[in-house]
Amino acid sequence: xxxxxxxxxxxxxxxxxxxxxxxxxxxxxxxxxxxxxxxxxxxxxxxxxxxxxxxxxxxxxxxxxxxxxxxxxxxxxxxxxxxxxxxxxxxxxxxxxxxxxxxxxxxxxxxxxxxxxxxxxxxxxxxxxxxxxxxxxxxxxxxxxxxxxxxxxxxxxxxxxxxxxxxxxxxxxxxxxxxxxxxxxxxxxxxxxxxxxxxxxxxxxxxxxxxxxxxxxxxxxxxxxxxxxxxxxxxxxxxxxxxxxxxxxxxxxxxxxxxxxxxxxxxxxxxxxxxxxxxxxxxx
Amino acid sequence: xxxxxxxxxxxxxxxxxxxxxxxxxxxxxxxxxxxxxxxxxxxxxxxxxxxxxxxxxxxxxxxxxxxxxxxxxxxxxxxxxxxxxxxxxxxxxxxxxxxxxxxxxxxxxxxxxxxxxxxxxxxxxxxxxxxxxxxxxxxxxxxxxxxxxxxxxxxxxxxxxxxxxxxxxxxxxxxxxxxxxxxxxxxxxxxxxxxxxxxxxxxxxxxxxxxxxxxxxxxxxxxxxxxxxxxxxxxxxxxxxxxxxxxxxxxxxxxxxxxxxxxxxxxxxxxxxxxxxxxxxxxxxxxxxxxxxxxxxxxxxxxx
Numbered sequence: 108x109x110x111x112x113x114x115x116x117x118x119x120x121x122x123x124x125x126x127x128x129x130x131x132x133x134x135x136x137x138x139x140x141x142x143x144x145x146x147x148x149x150x151x152x153x154x155x156x157x158x159x160x161x162x163x164x165x166x167x168x169x170x171x172x173x174x175x176x177x178x179x180x181x182x183x184x185x186x187x188x189x190x191x192x193x194x195x196x197x198x199x200x201x202x203x204x205x206x207x208x209x210x211x212x213x214x215x216x217x218x219x220x221x222x223x224x225x226x227x228x229x230x231x232x233x234x235x236x237x238x239x240x241x242x243x244x245x246x247x248x249x250x251x252x253x254x255x256x257x258x259x260x261x262x263x264x265x266x267x268x269x270x271x272x273x274x275x276x277x278x279x280x281x282x283x284x285x286x287x288x289x290x291x292x293x294x295x296x297x298x299x300x301x302x303x304x305x306x307x308x309x310x311x312x313x314x315x316x317x318x319x320x321x322x323x324x325x326x327x328x329x330x331x332x333x334x335x336x337x338x339x340x341x342x343x344x345x346x347x348x349x350x351x352x353x354x355x356x357x358x359x360x361x362x363x364x365x366x367x368x369x370x371x372x373x374x375x376x377x378x379x380x381x382x383x384x385x386x387x388x389x390x391x
Numbered sequence: 392x393x394x395x396x397x398x399x400x401x402x403x404x405x406x407x408x409x410x411x412x413x414x415x416x417x418x419x420x421x422x423x424x425x426x427x428x429x430x431x432x433x434x435x436x437x438x439x440x441x442x443x444x445x446x447x448x449x450x451x452x453x454x455x456x457x458x459x460x461x462x463x464x465x466x467x468x469x470x471x472x473x474x475x476x477x478x479x480x481x482x483x484x485x486x487x488x489x490x491x492x493x494x495x496x497x498x499x500x501x502x503x504x505x506x507x508x509x510x511x512x513x514x515x516x517x518x519x520x521x522x523x524x525x526x527x528x529x530x531x532x533x534x535x536x537x538x539x540x541x542x543x544x545x546x547x548x549x550x551x552x553x554x555x556x557x558x559x560x561x562x563x564x565x566x567x568x569x570x571x572x573x574x575x576x577x578x579x580x581x582x583x584x585x586x587x588x589x590x591x592x593x594x595x596x597x598x599x600x601x602x603x604x605x606x607x608x609x610x611x612x613x614x615x616x617x618x619x620x621x622x623x624x625x626x627x628x629x630x631x632x633x634x635x636x637x638x639x640x641x642x643x644x645x646x647x648x649x650x651x652x653x654x655x656x657x658x659x660x661x662x663x664x665x666x667x668x669x670x671x672x673x674x675x676x677x678x679x680x681x682x683x684x685x686x687x688x689x690x691x692x693x694x695x
Contacts, residue, residue: 129498130505134512137574141515143538144527159545160538202423209420216408221421228432229624230680232631234651235673238666239438240431241655242449262431265424294416323520325634326648330656341522345638348526355536362526369518377511384575385582 141366148172148359155356171356172364180335180343181361188339188365191253191328192321195260199317200310203268208298210269211276212284229266237330244331255331256339260321268317274386275309276302312383315376319369340365436673443666448659460667467661469653470668473645476561476636480646481629484568488625489618491569492576497610499577500584513574521571525638528567529554560640567635572628576621583617584610616687623683630676647672 147155149167175181206225210218240259241250249255283305284297292300303310325341332338344361351357373380408414443460446453464470499509516524531539534552543549553559587610595605611618633648642649651672654665 126498126503130503130509133495134509136570137512137516140524140527140531140570144530147530147536155536158541160536160541202427206421206424209417213413213417213420215414215417216404221425224425224428227680228428230627230676231432232627232648232672232676234631234633234648234655235439235669235676236432236435237652238442238449238655238662238669239435242438243435258427258431262427265428269424294413319518323518325520325522325637326652329637330652341520341634345522345526348529348641355530355533358526359530362523362530365523366519369520370515373514373518374511377507377514380514381510381578385578 141363141370144359145363148356148363150356152356171354171360174351174354174357175347175361175364181340183336184338184340184343185365187253187337188322188341191256191260191339192318194253194257195264195321196314196318198257198261199264199268200314203265203272203313203317204303204306204310205298206265207269207272208276208302211273212281213294225266225269228263229270231263233263233326237326240327241330250331251334251337253337256324256328256337259327259331260324263324263327264317264320267320268313271313271316271383271386272306272309275306275313279305308379309383312376312379315372315380316383319372322369439666439669439673443663443670446663447666448662449655453663456663460663461671463664464667464671467664469645470647470650470664473647473650476645477630477632477647480561480565480568480632481626484565484572484629485622485625487565487569488573488576489622491573492621493580493618495573495577496580496584500581513577516571517574519571521634522638524567524571525635528563528570529639532563554641557640557644560644564632564635564639564644567639568629568632572625576625579621579624580614580617583614583621586617587613619683619687623680623687626683627676627680630679631672 146164148171149169150161150164151166151168151170154161154165209215210222244250244255249258279302284301287297287301288294322339323341324339328339328342332342335343340361344358344365347358347361409418444455444457446456446459495513499506519527531537532553534540534554537553540549540553543553549556549559551559553563591609591613592605595609600608631648632646633652636644636646636649637652642653645653647668651665651668654661654668658665
């Protein structure tokens with residue numbers, strides 16, 4: 108199959124039709140749940156409970172969205188998620204860039220140990236450390252604050268950030284920094300003045316991936332945040348099943364709302380996201 | 392060199408490392424990252440280990456009790472259920488993700504119209520928070536408004552509501568995971584496929600190799616390390632599954648991680664057992680990663 112692809116359009120018509128049927132099926136399966144839940148979020152209650160279910164909405168309504176956007180907890184949760192993911196992204200990018208540059212460009216012993224250490228985190232089962240972290244955060248008074256989620260998310264997002272940035276930095280031409288160093292710049296100056304501006308597209312891609320990672324985090328938020336004032340959407344929305352027990356429309360509307368920023372990011376930056384994800388994985 | 396005393400040699404290494412300005416800068420640059428990883432991830436795991444051999448609870452640090460917590464853990468019915476569910480879930484979902492992911496990667500490894508649409512569609516399930524995916528699918532599995540429950544019931548596939556049967560819930564969780572992460576698997580395998588040069592296939596075709604031979608003799612062997620990396624990532628990710636079981640089954644179907652969470656955060660009495668289970672999941676995940684890496688290492692060393 109791969110061989111046929113390498114040589115281009117062999118087999119012609121029927122093959123192409125089958126290929127596109129397969130593709131359409133695949134795309135449909137991927138997006139169908141989102142579309143269906145979106146449909147559930149815009150139909151009226153009687154239609155939601157109709158049996159057999161209707162395929163297209165008969166009288167679309169935004170009532171469910173009114174319900175959840177009128178809910179203060181939901182508004183607050185959206186703000187909380189944005190703060191936690193935003194701050195995590197900034198911290199990860201700052202420390203991650205510096206570390207990634209050293210790994211990609213500088214020579215030092217223990218490099219493989221450092222790489223292994225960082226990679227080990229991505230295999231780490233988070234539940235293994237929730238008890239000690241809880242005890243420590245409690246001692247430090249961090250429970251129910253954004254920092255409990257931000258610090259933990261940062262550690263678990265850093266491997267992703269560093270890994271992808273190392274791949275990006277390695278692709279940049281070496282001669283520019285060397286020229287800067289010949290002109291008398293130190294390693295750090297060369298990094299800040301030459302590499303950082305050049306790597307901006309890579310940094311941006313990494314920022315998107317880190318943001319998505321932090322936005323989607325659930326375990327740590329669910330462990331350290333009990334106060335609705337700091338809980339992110341991933342913690343609040345599953346609880347809607349008990350708040351809006353039979354209001355399935357509202358649950359659907361909440362689920363759709365939090366995925367929309369992600370869907371938009373994916374649609375705009377799909378090429379970059381794919382290159383970032385695979386750069387990190389393949390070259391590692 | 393070999394006659395030098397080890398102590399002296401080590402000091403020499405350190406002086407060499409920190410005497411050189413480039414190397415010193417490198418260490419300063421990696422220090423914050425390494426520091427936070429050591430403090431927030433590795434120190435707590437040692438702490439977990441200590442907690443697991445004491446009768447500590449959430450408020451009081453207890454005294455040494457040996458392996459008692461581990462004995463209690465293995466005798467705990469819910470732990471055993473979580474272990475079985477996690478293993479079944481991991482093996483089945485990773486198997487299907489690999490087979491379907493490979494098929495998709497092979498199919499889309501070519502230039503065609505609408506590539507961007509396919510790529511975006513592939514990324515949609517991947518980008519969703521797992522808990523939100525679980526909420527969405529739960530709405531579709533639900534017995535009053537759920538379309539999947541309706542269809543499965545109409546064609547006689549199920550005799551009771553999906554969400555009230557544990558086996559069906561486990562199958563549902565596997566289904567959601569396959570839906571959500573197959574695209575990621577396909578992307579990783581596709582990236583691996585794209586590193587195989589086209590002329591290798593050309594040469595094989597000239598030599599008269601058919602499609603099957605080309606697949607098994609060229610594609611698979613050259614893709615082996617990409618496959619191992621992708622399967623390793625997915626296996627360890629599936630093994631620590633928490634979000635999906637927690638949100639999907641309404642806390643009824645146990646995985647290893649939900650058992651640990653419940654013991655540590657919900658139940659007061661199970662705290663020591665939960666610590667033992669936390670160490671258990673860490674050690675088994677570590678061994679799993681190690682065995683994959685060993686196979687991967689052997690693979691790359693024989694290829695080189």
